[in-house]
Amino acid sequence: MPMPMPTPTPTPTEHLAYLKPGHTATILTMDASPGLYHRLLALGFRHGRQVKMLRRSWWSGPVHVRVGTTEVMLRRHDAQRIGIAPLGHASAYGAGE
Amino acid sequence: MKRIAVLGMPNTGKSTFFNRFTGATASIGNWAGVTVDLMMATLTIGELSTEVIDLPGIYDLRGFSEDEAVVQQFLQSTPVDLVIIILNTAQIDRQLSLALQVKHLQLPAVLLLNMADEAPKFGVSVDADKLAVHLQMPVVPLSAKYGHGYEAAVITITQTLQHFAQPTLVANVADRLMDEVALTTELDVILADAVHMADRDQEALTTHLDHVLLHPILGLPLFFVLMFALFQLVYSLGTPLQGWLGAGLDQFKAVALEPALAVWPPFLQGFLLGGLYDGIGTVVAFIPVIGLFFLAMAVIEDSGYLARSAFLMDAFMERLGLDGRSFVMALMGFGCNVPAIMGTRVMRSPGLRLLSMLVIPFSLCSARLNVFIFISTALFAPRTAPLVLFSLYLLSFAAAIVTAALFKGQFPNQDPLVLELPPYRFPTLSQMLVRAWCEVKHFLRWSNRFIIAGVVGVWLLTHLPTTAPPASDQTLAGMIGQVFQPLLAPLGIDAQLTIALLFGFVAKEVVLGGLAVIYGTATEANLGGTLAQHIDWVQAYSFMLFTLLYVPCLSTVAVLKSEAKSTRFALLAVAWSLGLAWFSSLVFYQGARALGF
Numbered sequence: 001m002p003m004p005m006p007t008p009t010p011t012p013t014e015h016l017a018y019l020k021p022g023h024t025a026t027i028l029t030m031d032a033s034p035g036l037y038h039r040l041l042a043l044g045f046r047h048g049r050q051v052k053m054l055r056r057s058w059w060s061g062p063v064h065v066r067v068g069t070t071e072v073m074l075r076r077h078d079a080q081r082i083g084i085a086p087l088g089h090a091s092a093y094g095a096g097e
Numbered sequence: 098m099k100r101i102a103v104l105g106m107p108n109t110g111k112s113t114f115f116n117r118f119t120g121a122t123a124s125i126g127n128w129a130g131v132t133v134d135l136m137m138a139t140l141t142i143g144e145l146s147t148e149v150i151d152l153p154g155i156y157d158l159r160g161f162s163e164d165e166a167v168v169q170q171f172l173q174s175t176p177v178d179l180v181i182i183i184l185n186t187a188q189i190d191r192q193l194s195l196a197l198q199v200k201h202l203q204l205p206a207v208l209l210l211n212m213a214d215e216a217p218k219f220g221v222s223v224d225a226d227k228l229a230v231h232l233q234m235p236v237v238p239l240s241a242k243y244g245h246g247y248e249a250a251v252i253t254i255t256q257t258l259q260h261f262a263q264p265t266l267v268a269n270v271a272d273r274l275m276d277e278v279a280l281t282t283e284l285d286v287i288l289a290d291a292v293h294m295a296d297r298d299q300e301a302l303t304t305h306l307d308h309v310l311l312h313p314i315l316g317l318p319l320f321f322v323l324m325f326a327l328f329q330l331v332y333s334l335g336t337p338l339q340g341w342l343g344a345g346l347d348q349f350k351a352v353a354l355e356p357a358l359a360v361w362p363p364f365l366q367g368f369l370l371g372g373l374y375d376g377i378g379t380v381v382a383f384i385p386v387i388g389l390f391f392l393a394m395a396v397i398e399d400s401g402y403l404a405r406s407a408f409l410m411d412a413f414m415e416r417l418g419l420d421g422r423s424f425v426m427a428l429m430g431f432g433c434n435v436p437a438i439m440g441t442r443v444m445r446s447p448g449l450r451l452l453s454m455l456v457i458p459f460s461l462c463s464a465r466l467n468v469f470i471f472i473s474t475a476l477f478a479p480r481t482a483p484l485v486l487f488s489l490y491l492l493s494f495a496a497a498i499v500t501a502a503l504f505k506g507q508f509p510n511q512d513p514l515v516l517e518l519p520p521y522r523f524p525t526l527s528q529m530l531v532r533a534w535c536e537v538k539h540f541l542r543w544s545n546r547f548i549i550a551g552v553v554g555v556w557l558l559t560h561l562p563t564t565a566p567p568a569s570d571q572t573l574a575g576m577i578g579q580v581f582q583p584l585l586a587p588l589g590i591d592a593q594l595t596i597a598l599l600f601g602f603v604a605k606e607v608v609l610g611g612l613a614v615i616y617g618t619a620t621e622a623n624l625g626g627t628l629a630q631h632i633d634w635v636q637a638y639s640f641m642l643f644t645l646l647y648v649p650c651l652s653t654v655a656v657l658k659s660e661a662k663s664t665r666f667a668l669l670a671v672a673w674s675l676g677l678a679w680f681s682s683l684v685f686y687q688g689a690r691a692l693g694f
Contacts, residue, residue, distance in 0.1 A: 035161040036513040042106070042156030043515060044191035046281070055311060061412030064311065064518065069187050069219045069294075071303075071518040073408045075415065078513055 014086055017063065017079035019053040027051055029083035036078060044068045051084065099147040099258055100175065104168065104199065105183030106192050107154035108519045110211045112136075113528055114183055114241035115151040118251075121531045123151065124538060128175075133167050134662075136535075143255040147178075153445070158198045160271055162512050164445050169270045172204070176264035179257055180206040186216035186238065189223060189292055193284055196232055201275050205261045206234045207254055213238040213246060215520070220295030227291035242525060303401075303520040311405060320409050324428055327397065331389045332432040336463055338385035346378040364563050368556065376552030379604055380545045383435055383652060387540050388533040390429065390436035395532040397425070398443060399524035404516050411514070417498065418505025420444070420514055423453035427497060430460030434653045438660055439536060446512035454657055455508070455670055456501050458649035461493040464605040469641055471609055475625035476637040485638065489645055496646055496677060504673075543659035544652065551651040555603050559596065559614075568614045574599050588682040589636035589690075590643060598643065604650045635694050639686040646678035 019025050027049050030040055044067040045051070054064040054071065062073045103118075105111035115123065119138035128135045128150070136151040152171060153164035160169045182199055184192040189210065199206050210216075210223060229236040235253045239246040267273065275283075288294075310319060350370055358366045397403050403422055410421030422444055430437035437457050444450045461469075469489055473482040524532075558574040565571035570579065570592060578595035585595055593615050600611030609624070616627045632640070648654065648671045658667035 033513075035511070036515065038157050038159055038161050039513055039515050041277070042191065042194065043517065044188070054307070055313070057408060057412055058313060058317075059412035061415075062408055062514070064307075064408060068190050069221065070191065071520075072515060073404070073411075073518055074513075074515045075411065078515060 014084050015080045016051060016053075016065065016082040016084050017076045019051075019063075019065075019084060019086060021053050021055050023086060023088060024050055024052045025084035025086045027082060028085055030081060031083065032078070032081040036081065040082070043072050044070045045082065050087070051082075099142070099145045099178045100264060101142075101147055101149045101179045101181060101254070101258070102171065102175075102177045103149065103151045103181045103183065104195070105154060105211075106156055106185070106195060108517050109154070109183050109185040109192070110241045111154055111183045112151065114181075114209065114211060114239070115149070116528070116531045116535075117241055117244070117247065119149055121534060123149075123535070124542065128171065133164070135171075143259055145258065147258065155195075157195070158202070158270055158274060162445065163447055172202075172267045172270055174266075176266040178205065178261055178264045179254065180204045181254065182206055182208045182234075183211050183241075184208065185212045186210040186223060187212060187219040187221050189221065190288055190294060193287065194280060196234075197280055197283060197287075198274055200232050200234065202267050202270065202273055204265055204267065205257065206232075207250075207257050208232060208234055208236045209241075209250055210236060210238045211241050214240040214243060222293045224291045228287065231287045231291060242522075242528070306521050307405075307518075310402070311408060316409050320406060323402075324406075324425065327393050328429065328432060331386070331393050331429070332463060335386040335389045335432070338389075339382050342385060343378060343382050346374075346381065350374060364560070367560055368553070371560070372553040372556035373549065375556070376549035377545075379552055379652065380541065380548050383433075383540065384537055386433050387436045387439070388537050390433070390440070391533040391536040392529050394436075394440055395524050395529040399522060399528065401519040401521050403443065404518050407514070407516055408518065415514075417501040418449075418452055418508070418510060419456070419501055420449060420510075423449065423456065426453055427457050427460050430457040430462065432463055434458050434460060434462050434649060435540070435656050436536070438653065438656045439540065441660065446510050448508040449510040449512070451661060451666060452501060452504060452508040452510075454661060454666075455504055455673070456497045458653055458657075458670060458674060459493055459496040459500060459646065461490055461645060462605070464650065465645060467606050468601075468608045468644060471625070472628070472637055472641055475628050476632070476634050485641075489641060492642065492681070493645060496681075500673070500677070540656070544655040547655040547658065548652050551655075552603050555599060558599065568596055568600075568611065584679070587687065588643065588679065589632075589639045589686045590682070591632075591636075593631070594636075594640055598647065601644060602648055602651055604652065605644065608644060635686060635689045638689075639682045642685055643678045643682045646681060647675050649674060 014025070016025070027045055027047055030037055030045060030047070032040065049067060052066045054066055056063045060076055062075050063079050064071065064073050103111060103115050115136065119140060123136045123138035133153065138149050140147050140149055152168050155162070155165045155168050157165055158169065160166045180199055182196050184196065196208050210225065216222065223238070225236040225238055235257055237246060237250045237253050239250050241247070310316060354370060354374065358369060403425060406425050407421035410424045414420050414424055423441070426437045426440045429440065434457055437460065438454050441450050441453045441457070444453060469486055473485040477485050558577065559568045559572050561573050562571070569575055574596045575592065577599065578592040581595055582592060590598070596615050597608050597611045601608040612628065613624050616624065616631070649657070654667055654671060657670050658664055661667065
């Protein structure tokens with residue numbers, strides 16, 4: 001299991017788009033256009049924070065995730081811009097804060 | 098005159114506060130230097146006449162999205178005496194960044210921590226006094242929905258407003274914002290000191306409801322059932338109300354106005370009653386449908402379900418350059434296009450919104466349905482008539498999909514679709530009523546002149562010169578019909594039917610009344626027989642196809658123009674639909690004739 005919030009940024013092993021429903025991960029990178037990057041920041045996506053995958057929609061549709069107390073849907077290609085380190089199946093919330 | 102700007106993130110109850118604060122007296126208007134409409138109202142606050150402006154909900158002051166740019170422009174061009182910042186208390190961990198940005202712009206501000214009633218459910222508690230010290234602005238917890246803390250908020254706003262003598266104008270907002278690292282550092286310090294967040298999961302009710310409503314298999318069928326129920330509720334009440342209102346207005350015309358004007362010259366009588374009065378009637382008849390539509394919209398939008406519809410439908414709609422909310426509006430357009438186009442305002446990306454507005458007029462609305470039921474019953478066997486209707490519905494969908502696919506390149510959606518799915522909430526009755534009332538007011542204010550002028554115009558075309566029988570070949574309308582014959586004859590649409598199409602521009606349901614005048618028959622039963630004598634089924638279907646697709650009705654064009662704030666866009670919608678109608682009818686008519694029908 002990766003440690004929560006390591007100080008030097010490790011290479012993300014996965015992208016948010018592939019996180020399994022019910023699983024939690026730590027956000028490592030957000031390699032997005034300025035518009036998307038700042039929208040993500042405003043919605044609570046930040047380096048080191050935890051994100052939980054709630055569900056993925058049919059036909060490569062959007063994903064439904066939770067960051068902090070905010071639930072967000074984003075398209076799968078946008079979710080691919082977010083690099084994560086999975087923490088596995090856990091209901092942990094705010095553990096890395 | 099003092100000036101207050103209300104600022105906040107989306108889904109924080111900002112409009113609810115604004116409506117409570119202004120007592121629903123606000124109206125939508127233009128603001129110099131800003132490209133979108135803003136809600137504004139003038140109030141007396143502590144004996145000072147004060148203008149209150151509701152800025153669009155934004156996440157950030159950096160100006161990446163259209164709305165953020167609007168707020169930037171506003172703050173750079175308009176001196177304000179006070180900024181009221183509204184944040185959702187439960188999400189203060191991320192929303193505080195907006196208050197910090199305002200602090201560093203040195204704008205006089207008051208922070209309202211809204212939805213204070215919800216915060217404990219999420220395990221969030223805030224020390225308002227500590228927060229006020231950090232932010233150097235007064236902080237008041239509030240529930241704008243239920244009114245708790247509202248009195249204290251108003252007192253604080255009044256005192257702060259009196260405290261600042263001169264309004265503040267911010268030059269170069271973007272340059273003066275602090276960088277992300279400094280902001281995050283300060284944010285973390287404040288959160289650690291003034292905010293306590295318990296390790297608690299999302300509110301249980303929302304999690305359970307989403308389990309069902311966003312279910313991988315049940316989600317979509319449930320969505321369609323809910324939309325169908327909503328549609329039935331709005332239009333099974335709205336359409337009869339619209340009919341009764343129309344009948345009442347006709348009654349008033351027959352009983353009171355016609356006798357009163359009987360001594361006037363016939364042309365003037367006709368102009369006032371058939372043109373002006375009926376024009377006003379056309380506008381008035383939309384009031385119940387718009388009111389009911391936005392009552393329903395208040396429920397699905399404020400409950401958080403509209404954002405979920407985006408989740409459910411996005412896989413399909415993204416391929417068309419649209420999103421799930423466009424789908425909801427297009428679906429509602431099957432009742433009436435006018436409120437559906439107004440409803441696209443919830444989509445904040447201009448490209449997405451314009452593309453949705455281009456697609457909605459192809460939804461087969463109830464006015465067109467009346468015409469189609471009548472003509473298909475008159476000209477088709479009882480067994481084929483329902484199939485004819487069904488085929489028109491399919492073509493309506495096809496036209497919408499083709500339009501979206503063709504134009505999605507012209508109207509690119511710049512905003513990333515990252516939508517918050519807020520916890521399920523139910524709006525209060527007053528929230529729903531205020532919403533409906535504001536939308537009706539907005540429609541009346543921006544669309545009435547265009548619609549009335551259009552109805553008067555069509556009346557004049559069908560009644561000038563005064564020597565010709567109304568709607569005959571000798572009137573201006575008849576002449577136009579003749580002029581267009583080279584274009585419309587290949588579609589099987591003769592001069593008489595062309596005049597009916599002109600009538601149909603006013604409102605599609607007028608097509609039938611128009612046909613009755615043109616063929617000189619008094620009752621609808623006679624009209625059916627007369628129609629069957631004059632045209633065959635191929636012509637009838639071609640005519641219906643044209644009626645389905647050609648120019649949206651006058652009221653729809655009026656809202657397209659006022660919502661897009663662009664005459665060019667309205668003209669594009671008219672030209673494209675006319676072109677598509679002409680082409681489809683041509684292919685059908687010539688094809689059917691070539692096959693020997």
